[in-house]
Structure formats: C-alpha cells, structure tokens
Amino acid sequence: MSETIFSKIIDRDIPADIVFEDDLCLAFRDVNPQAPTHILIIPKKPIAKLGEADDDDQALLGHLLLKTREIANDLGLGDAYRVVINNGENAGQTVFHLHLHLLAGRPFSWPPG
Secondary structure, eight states, X not given: OOOOHHHHHHTTSSOOOEEEEOXXXXXXXXXXXXXXXXXXXXXXXXXXXXXXXXXGGHHHHHHHHHHHHHHHHHTTOTTOEEEEOOOSGGGTOOSSSOOXXXXXXXXXXXXXX
C-alpha cells in the first residue's frame, strides 16, 4: 500500500487532533467534519480498504469496532451515533487506508447516500 495522509498522521509527520491511541489504532478529529462530532478511527496496519482485509485481520477489525464504541462513550455520545466505512472510490472513499467514521451531534437520515 502506498503512503497516505493517514500513514503520515500515524508517523506524526502530519499533526492531528488525536482523541485515542493504542498499539493497534489511532483516532482523531476529521479536519472536514460532516457532523458536530466526526472522529476517524484507523488501524496502524496499512489496509487500503475493508474489501482488502483478510481472515488474519479479524481481531483487528473487531478491535476497531470496540474502540469506536469506547471512544463514543468517552466523548459522552450515548447511543446516538453513526459508524460508516466507505469501501472504494464509488462508495465515497477518498483516502485508501481503512478508516471508520464516528459521526454524532445531529440527526441522520436513512438511506444515508
């Protein structure tokens, strides 16, 4: 996988407003928020998109979801938030490093797109 803005954030080459970090992932505020709360949760392992994750990534993918819940709780979001993963350019993915969007603070409609 080629270097992305997210890998540069992991390496601290680009600053970010980090809200959580552990050995497996990093979470930071989106610089172009689509809701009052918009956090990106990224694995430190370079996976371009969800469709390229493999069976060996099962524990990591579960970790990302559980940390998303933990971050939502730490931010006091309660149970009113949305988690989005875009897979591929036609689905709206613009940075090809797997990431989860944690969105909250406004009403959301359905369907989302």
